Amino acid sequence: MDTATTTDVQTYETERVREFTNFILEVEGIFVSFGGVKALQDVSFTVYEGEIFSIIGPNGAGKTSMLNVISGFYKANAGRITYQGNDRTKASPEQVARMGFARTFQNIALFKGMSTLDNIMTGRIVRVKNNFLKEAFYFPAQPQEDAQREYVEQIIDFLEIQSIRKTPVGKLPYGLQKRVELGRALAMEPKILLLDEPMAGMNLEEKEDMARFVLDVNDEFGTTVVLIEHDMGVVMDISDHVVVLDHGERIAHGVPDDVRTNKDVIRAYLGEH
């Protein structure tokens, strides 16, 4: 984990236009329906490696469905998802995780019975090569366990949650739980971080903290971030590209400034005039 060079942070305060070259994720013509309900219809977009990408739209637009398709929970009826040039449309959630995707949930999905530390440690499971026999005898597994703990402690420092290390997550306030969930996702060392409304239900300060963490993650580790968010201020400030969904269809795709002035987007959010 590299330490941030403070000069990089400056660029965010000025105009945020960055150049990207490679696609990391390509979503092409995704259709998903549940019975008669068409959740997603022919949705396509591309995500550049290293960018912050937002999926926005009114309630019921299909944003979370899209994220569920990307993370493998929903199987698309049609369409293709390409990750680093390879087709991975049919991958299971667990395979998707091992490819380098991490995700947080809209409603916090932490392991309530475990401490903050243990929760974040579970994010390292994909990185551990111990088997249960080694663990039962403790000593053979210990070097690996120490290494994972060291990595996790860096994340704990990064998210500034040292003081709740041993607290059961069920006892933590909402904002901190969101932070721990981000920590668990970061522990997986993801290439792509999928965040489902990371700032929902937060007050201004917590939102600022979370936005700062997202920017720092993107900056320090070069992690591509795909996020769903309702707070337009945050989205327009931190995103490099935005896709707008409405009733399961893509109505806009581009840089924040273009999306902001798009007629269809304004209509979707404010209704017909």
Next chain:
Amino acid sequence: MFYREVGQYKSSYRADQAIFPITNDRIGVMLILIVAFVVPPLSGNQYIMGPILTQLLVFGLAALGLNLLTGYAGQVSLGSGGFMAVGAFGCYNLVLRLPEIPIFIDFILAGLMAAAVGILFGIPSLRIKGFYLAVATLASQFFLLWIFDHVGWFTNYDPAGVASAPTTTLFGSLAEEGGVLGFLAPINVLVSGPNATPEAKYILTLSVVVVLALLAKNLVRGMTGRAWMAIRDFDIAAEIIGIRPLRTKLLAFAISSFYCGVAGALYVFTYVGNADTEAFDLIRSFTILFMIIIGGLGSIMGSFLGAAFIVLLPPFLNILASHFGEGTLSGATLANLELIIFGGSIVFILAVEPQGIARMWQIAKEKLRQWPFPY
């Protein structure tokens, strides 16, 4: 006042993750172990060693097995009696047919047999959850016991269907005078059968249980345990961080059944001395489930506390009743009173602390750390 970690600083993550990070705990556990190994054999009290402590250890081990599955991995099972039976009859046949093998290796092999059977009956857990899974595991209970009842080979064609533990030595027949391992003969003590001393049986049981409990503790505080708890607390989130649900659940079934299997083998060889399928019926499975609910789900120590509650409280009440009630109340009334108090205390414990005796102990420790200050 005496129980606190003040001044005990950790300078490495390894020290922080130690099994008993607080020195007071370490000393306490060592003392308990020394007392457990030394005092009962010195006392020579057969009743304490046999029906009380050995029974406690055997059922504590079975409860520990079920706790790994239900308390840690969140898979409810009512098949523990069946898995104990596999271990019991498996070990019986191993000793009978291959007397060369040392008894503790027989225990491991019997456990492995139970583990294999456990994996088989754990397969439905991928699709079925909660109470429904509990009902599905009943299949193992009925199916396994039916086989042991109806296939005479398992009980060596005993007309009553009873497997009686043969006379067995610690290192097996090869370690007898003149055998390949003859040099072990002086310490090749009898551990089972009519001539084995209660001391030998007790020490063997205690050693097996201590080793297995330590291994279980290591498992649950490592990545395996975290994967189990993740599946228990939020299976969808567990999948999203790359945990393989089927593999994790089947591993829990395998290890849990291994523990139950060893407990079953100990039941036959060091505790009762014989077993038929009645000993491993559905009531047994329920009793073990109650032990972990009362003791505390997701706690190694809770398994033993729960077992202690269920195994020790009835005889304790019995002693109390005969002590105080003799002459004033009739025998039948006393017997009923014992049951009422037993049932009442179960309700009391679960009402006061639904998370079991282990949680009570934890709270008490927390209070002890702060005593005599209120903060």
